[in-house]
Amino acid sequence: MKALFLFLCFLFLFTISAAEEDAAVRDTDGDHLMAGNKYYIVPTLRGSGGGLLLSDYNSEGCEITVAQSGDKRNRGIPWSFHPADPAQTHINISESLNIKSVYPVACTGSIVWRIGSADSASEGQLIQLAGSLGDPSCWPYTTTWFKIEKGKYQNSYKFVYNPEDICPEATEDSNLSIGVGSGARTLVLPFNSRSRAFDFGIFKVRGSDRAYVQ
Template sequence: MKTTLLLLLQLLLLTSTFKQLPAVVAQTVRDTSGDELRSDVEYYILPVITGNGGGLTLSDLGNGTCPLDVVQEQLESSTGFPVTFNPADSNDGIIQVSMDLNIKFSAVTICVQSTVWQLKDRDESTGLRFVTTGGVEGNPGRETLGNWFKIEIYDEDYKLFYCPTVCDNCRPQCQDIGIFVDNNGYRRLAALDDEPFKVMFKKV
């Protein structure tokens, strides 16, 4: 009888402990006003650290070719073009940390390609993978692996990260998205292993 009572008390204590454990909740990305990032809203991606350029824009890098690359504006006062974030699998449209996202510029260009971001293959001259446009919107899987990015927490801010999980059998090389200044002074977004690009999101 004592053994049964002791087991019952232990079970009640264990149940009570589980009830007190906090639920695991996905962390929502917030804009500069403290509001939730949403897939149906346009935002400027801006640098947290000032003094090294402004928002993000499109560039042909001076060679007149398409698709256009994603670069940081030279002027700190420039916001660049706004973007939208489109999750691979979200029904409520709220953008969460570590969620697979298409990032798309809200801009019209002379190129026939889309303004959806994608990570290119390794560049022969630099050995780096640069962020360009011309990606496919939606259709998560192996064929669109280069089109998916994440927003992660970095210190008390955010960073962009390439590590898609839209393909169970794929093993992408996961890297931070940072700024690479090329020989012509273009501040190009690239997959880097050193200092990531600290960003914030300002609603248009």
């Protein structure tokens, strides 16, 4: 009986551990993402462009619009992830979070992602630096919260706008995609919810790293 009890305890702990491992968002080294650390966001498919950076598209010369580099060698700029609970140290799948640029932008007071203006050429609402960090509550603050979910490919992820854990009245559930029609490869919340998601991997930013890779 004692052996059975110990076995059941072990099985219970193993199940909890496996669930926690499955919920973890991991970088390309296999490490659990840390809140506030610097990362590049790079497409999973080779040859499909470079990483996420900032563009002045549709923003009067101010680089506040999130877009994808057209150069596959360019990893983009560093970003950081911030859970709704400021005490949480790691990033998990299906939990709302803020995403912000690591570097300040001179022409704007915000460096946090927010769902911005609609753009017909991009076929969606632009993702722009116009949000505020924290404040997990309903409208208008739900537009600054995004989730990371598992992507289509092995070890890939995608961004989703579905902040029902922040605001139960928020029922939208859409993948973020790349609006290629604009010519600027903008990251958008698409008008068509069936648009192809932007699948990506997450690379640590190291002191010796260069944005461009050979």
